[in-house]
Amino acid sequence: METDILIIGAGPAGLSAAFETASKGLDVTIVDESLTIGGQLIQQTQVIPSLPSSFQSMRGFELAAHLNKQLEEYDIRYLLGHRVIGFYKDGSVGITDEQEVFAVNAKKIIVATGAVENAVAFPKWTLPGVMTIGAAQTLINRDFVQPGKEAVIVGSSDFAMDAALQLTEVGVHVKGFIEKNAGILSRDLEKIEQVKKIGIPIYLDSFIKEARGMGAVEEIDIQIGTRVLTEKVDLVCVDGGRSPILDIFYQLGCSFGYQKELGGWVPQYNHQFQTDREDIFLAGNAAGISTQGALLVTGMLAGINACEAVGAITKTIADEEKNFLWKELEILETKYNPNIWEARNLHMENFAYPVIKEQFLS
Incomplete structure (x- = not known):
């Protein structure tokens, strides 16, 4: 199979990159393990x-539908239910549907593989009923299943606040937030007020000392300063943050750099969102954990840079579009968390000093 642009990942960043490349007349192929496009957006209410300024305010599943709709007029090849299993010496990509393996030759590759939720470990944290907030959200919004009746949430990020409100809406009694830091992590004051209004306590400088239960979680001990609070619960939702999914970059032999604010180890890339493999670009959470709006912009930037690299647009046109998008990205990230914007710029500045794969793995 031959294609101009191969996009690995059909989440928001991948779909944004697909629009930028397909709209410039390029042959685009998208591969994703899921059978649907939109990534985690499709289950976010x-x-x-x-x-970005070109978008109206909307819910997650509405954004996924919008991104899908804007691609309908283009002849994009979707390889859903497929995954990348490796890269051959001739530069082609090995892809499988779990029955057959075939190779795809692409002029440029954009990797938008997203992020994975980090676990929060504590004694008996593997009991059924302990799950990430993303898993709880999936059960509610995709599977229409109430994940529990009595719950606590570990963490106090914006995502954790959203999860608490959604759990409450479907009849789950949220007994509190457990936050190890001395302050609330969420920057959304409106959500914080909503949570306080419905009476969910926020325990700062606290952690789960232990979970207990026969075959599933039944109660937990919460260490709050010098006292221990025991709560009867059948659901513990943990928010340990997210980290970029890096498997593809390991296989490609890309170099890495560490930026805590971007989620830890991140593939190194320059201002063109190009890795130290000239034919490989990246976008979305693979380029560092950020907000959904910022992820869309990184996908647009990666797409435009790939278009310029294959000669689909001139440097003048590319520079004009990129200058606008870089301003958008700065506004979106500094508004949410200036540390992310600073870390991203530092990461790109360090591109000339790669950390080789062997150092990373050690």
Whole structure:
């Protein structure tokens, strides 16, 4: 199979990159392990804050539908239910549908593989009923299943606040937030007020000392300063943050750099969102954990840079579009968390000093 642009990942960043490349007349192929496009957006019912200026305010599943609709007029090849299993010496990509393996030759590759939720470990944290907030959201919004009746949430990020409100809406009694830091992590004052209004306590400088239960979680001990609070619960939702999914970059032999604010180890890339493999670009959470609006912009930037690299648009046109998008990205990230914007710029500045794969793995 031959294609101009191969996009690995059909989440928001991948779909944004697909629009930028397909609209410039390029042959585009998207591969994703899921059978649907949109990534995690399709099961998010909360309003997505801080979208790019060309977007109206909308909920997650509405944004996924919007991104899908704008691609309908283009002849994009979708390889859904497929995954990348490796890269051959001739530069082609090995892809499988779990029955057959075939190779795809692409002029440029954009990797938008997203992020994975981090676990929060504590004694008996593997009991059934302990899950990430993303898993709880999936059960509610995709599977229409109430994940529990009595719950606590570990963490106090914007995502955790959203999860608490959604759990409450479907009849789950949220008994409190457990936050190890001395302050609330969420920057959304409106959500914090909503949570306080419905009476959910926030325990700062606290952690789960232990979970207990026969075959599933039944109660937990919460260490709050010098006292221990025991709560009867059948659901513990943990928010340990997210980290970029890096498997593809390991296989490609890309170099890495560490930026805590971007989620830890991140593939190194320059201002063109190009890795140290000239034919490989990246976008979305693979380029560092950020807000949904910022992820869309990184996908647009990666797409435009790939278009310029294959000669689909001139440097003048590319520079004009990129200058606008870089301003958008700065506004979106500094509004949400200035540390992310600073870390991203530092990461790109360090591109000339790669950390080789062997150092990373050690």
